[in-house]
Amino acid sequence: MTGQNGLSSSVVETVAGFTAGIASTISLHPLDLVKIRLQVDRSHSSRLGSSLRIIRQIARHEGGLAAFYRGLGPNLVGNSTGWGLYFLCYGSLKDIVGRYRARDGDGAQGPLTSSDYFLTSGTAATTGIITSALTNPIWVIKTRMLxxxxxxxxxxxxxxxxxxQIYATEGVKGFYRGLVPALFGVxxxxxQFMAYERLKILRSDSMRLDDPVERGLSDSVQAKPSLARLGNIxxxxxxxxxxxxxxxxxxxxxxxxSRLQTYEAHLLYRGTTDAMRQIWVKEGFAGFYKGxxxxxxxxxxxTWVTFLVYENMKLFLS
Incomplete structure (x- = not known):
C-alpha cells in the first residue's frame, strides 16, 4: 500500500521504527547501563537500593556524567537496526495480509482484524531470530562496555x-556468546506487539461506542481501522x-x-543451562529478576518514546 507521498507502508514502518530506535536509545542509555550492571552483579543479592549504589559508584569513580553514556555507539547501532528490521517485516506482513483482505476488485486493501494483527506481529517476531543472529556481536560488545x-x-x-579484541582473543564464536537466550527473547x-495491537483495537472500539456520531455511522465505515483517531495519550x-x-x-x-556475554563468561559458565543452574542455586528465583x-x-x-515517535512518524510520512 502506498501513501499520499508515494512511500510504501513498509518503508514508512521501517523509517519510523529506525527513528524511534535512535530516539529512545539516546534518551535512555544511562538506565540501560545501570540495568546491565545489576544483571551481571554476582556479588550482591537483589535488593532495594542496588540501583542507587551503582549510580553513586559510576558518578564517583568512572568520570561523572560521561560515564553513563559508555557504550552508546553499539547500543545505537543495535537498537536502531533491530527496530528498523522488525518494523520492515511487520509492515510488509500487514501489507500482504491487507491485500488478502481486499474487499473489491480494484485491489484496495481491506481492514485487518485482531487475529490478523496477532498473526503479523507473531510472524514478524519470529524473524527476530535472524535479526538476533545478525546483531548478537553488537550486543556482546555493548554488554561488555556497559x-x-x-x-x-x-x-x-x-x-x-x-x-x-574479541576476534583476536576468542575468535568468531566470541561474537555469538549469549545467542541461545537471546533467541528466547524473540x-x-x-x-508485546500482540498485546499492543489488541489494546489499540479495544481502545478504538470503546471510543466509537462513546461517540454518538460514530455510533450512527454505517458498519462499513466503522469497520475501517483508523489509528489517527487514537491520540498520544x-x-x-x-x-x-x-x-x-x-x-x-x-x-x-x-x-x-548478560551473564553469558560478560568478559569472563567463558571461565564462569559452560553454557546457557549451566548459567541458569548457577543463578538458581546461588541467587534463587530473585536472581533471574535482577535489574x-x-x-x-x-x-x-x-517504549513511550519509541511508540510515540513511531506512530507520529508514520502519520507524518503517510
Missing part, C-alpha cells in the same frame, strides 16, 4: 576496539501496558544473556 568502566584494564574503548516482541498508555506485560514474562532471558526495577524504569520511557 558492564565495566572505561578505566578497567582490557575494557573496550569503542565498537571497533571490541570487534578487534517471544518478547511477539507478546492512548499510545502512551497502551504501549506501556503491553511492555510491562511482555517484560515481566520474558525478563529472565535478559539476565542469562527488573531499573529495567522497567528504562523500558517504559523507552
Amino acid at each position: 558492564s565495566t568502566g572505561s578505566q578497567v584494564p582490557g575494557a573496550y574503548t569503542s565498537l571497533s576496539s571490541g570487534v578487534k 517471544s518478547h516482541g511477539a507478546l 492512548d499510545f502512551f498508555v497502551l504501549s506501556g501496558l503491553s511492555k510491562v506485560f511482555a517484560g515481566c514474562v520474558t525478563y529472565p532471558y535478559q539476565v542469562v544473556r 527488573l526495577g531499573p529495567n522497567l524504569f528504562r523500558v517504559l520511557p523507552s
Whole structure:
C-alpha cells in the first residue's frame, strides 16, 4: 500500500521504527547501563537500593556524567537496526495480509482484524531470530562496555576496539556468546506487539461506542481501522501496558544473556543451562529478576518514546 507521498507502508514502518530506535536509545542509555550492571552483579543479592549504589559508584569513580553514556555507539547501532528490521517485516506482513483482505476488485486493501494483527506481529517476531543472529556481536560488545568502566584494564574503548579484541582473543564464536537466550527473547516482541495491537483495537472500539456520531455511522465505515483517531495519550498508555506485560514474562532471558556475554563468561559458565543452574542455586528465583526495577524504569520511557515517535512518524510520512 502506498501513501499520499508515494512511500510504501513498509518503508514508512521501517523509517519510523529506525527513528524511534535512535530516539529512545539516546534518551535512555544511562538506565540501560545501570540495568546491565545489576544483571551481571554476582556479588550482591537483589535488593532495594542496588540501583542507587551503582549510580553513586559510576558518578564517583568512572568520570561523572560521561560515564553513563559508555557504550552508546553499539547500543545505537543495535537498537536502531533491530527496530528498523522488525518494523520492515511487520509492515510488509500487514501489507500482504491487507491485500488478502481486499474487499473489491480494484485491489484496495481491506481492514485487518485482531487475529490478523496477532498473526503479523507473531510472524514478524519470529524473524527476530535472524535479526538476533545478525546483531548478537553488537550486543556482546555493548554488554561488555556497559558492564565495566572505561578505566578497567582490557575494557573496550569503542565498537571497533571490541570487534578487534574479541576476534583476536576468542575468535568468531566470541561474537555469538549469549545467542541461545537471546533467541528466547524473540517471544518478547511477539507478546508485546500482540498485546499492543489488541489494546489499540479495544481502545478504538470503546471510543466509537462513546461517540454518538460514530455510533450512527454505517458498519462499513466503522469497520475501517483508523489509528489517527487514537491520540498520544492512548499510545502512551497502551504501549506501556503491553511492555510491562511482555517484560515481566520474558525478563529472565535478559539476565542469562548478560551473564553469558560478560568478559569472563567463558571461565564462569559452560553454557546457557549451566548459567541458569548457577543463578538458581546461588541467587534463587530473585536472581533471574535482577535489574527488573531499573529495567522497567528504562523500558517504559523507552517504549513511550519509541511508540510515540513511531506512530507520529508514520502519520507524518503517510
